[in-house]
Amino acid sequence: MVAKFFQKLNDYGSAIQFLVMSKCNDEAFQLAQTHNQMEVYADIIGPDATPEDYQSIAVYFENEKNNFLAGKFFLLSGQYTKAMKHFLKCNSEDSQAIDLAIETVGRANDEQLTRQLIDYLMGETDGMPKDARYLFRLYMALKQFREAARTAIIIAREEQNAGNYRNAHDVLFSMFQELKQNKIKIPAEMQSNLMILHSYILVKMHVKRGDHMKGARMLIRVANNISKFPSHIVPILTSTVIECHRAGLKNSSFSYAAMLMRPEYRDQIDFKYKKKIEMIVRRPDKSEEEEPLTSCPVCSFQLPETDLLCPECQNNLPYCIATGRHVLKEDLTACPSCDFPAILTEFSSLLESEENCPMCSEKVNKDVLQKIVDTQPYLAPSEGTE
């Protein structure tokens, strides 16, 4: 009766709602069909629907040539092949359709459907390869973690080669988090690429803050991995020379200046810096303070603070997200958002002028940083299955 009342007011949404409440699903469906309210009906019926209800809705949208919604309801009714057929007919820019196609494959666990979607994502069906991030998500949904990690590395490498370092960093970071959440061992190549990209991000941050020593140390690390920054070799080496010189690391400044004098780089040096760099090479000043030594967090051996491989215990040491130095056991914290480790005093002082975590970009209040007492989980090499 209430439903009829709303129907008279042309309020079909409420009418459908009352029909569903009184378990008259067939009438509700008919009403939705007659008055073009199928999406409203689908919303209302929600968790109470049976596979048959979902199938009726799917068939309705199939007749309406609405591929996305047809696919969505075939998926809900458990008819995966039909769902996939509709998702693959959607506009290839429709990311929601691809997401649901991935979910379909994840649930169906059917080799043929998986193959079909991989072909589609690789562009074999329409000649248009889709964003590789979908492939990553697909492998994650299928729990093929090794493939997922390999895809992540390829995606990040493409961004990196194009000079989009922040993107490459963020791709690796988010995939790193996903693998970690699923307790999957992070491949060493992924770890080290993220570390190098993060060092590059730290350069910009510290130079901007006027902390030239920290900037210079990170630039040296980046410059030692210059092949990973193919589109910015000369600008990065130039910054390394300039920042090292400013920070008093004259010998390092000289070595990278000499590298820039090679014929393949020399002509590309920015005019603004050319004279200065030539002068640094002509009048070498090899004075350079030794880098301060701090304790290895694993074995307490004293090593230069930005070294990440302990010569004594042979461990790859976790790095501080605020400075890029190896972490210190007695002064350890972690970002409350991403849980990456940091040197407590350094991260706190960074957060006096910065609002966000340099790793996850989330806002962090320095007052919530806590000293970590049980350091073991942060020092042990990441555990998990291969």
Ligand SMILES: [Zn+2]
């Ligand atoms: Zn050690």
Ligand SMILES: [Zn+2]
């Ligand atoms: Zn963070």
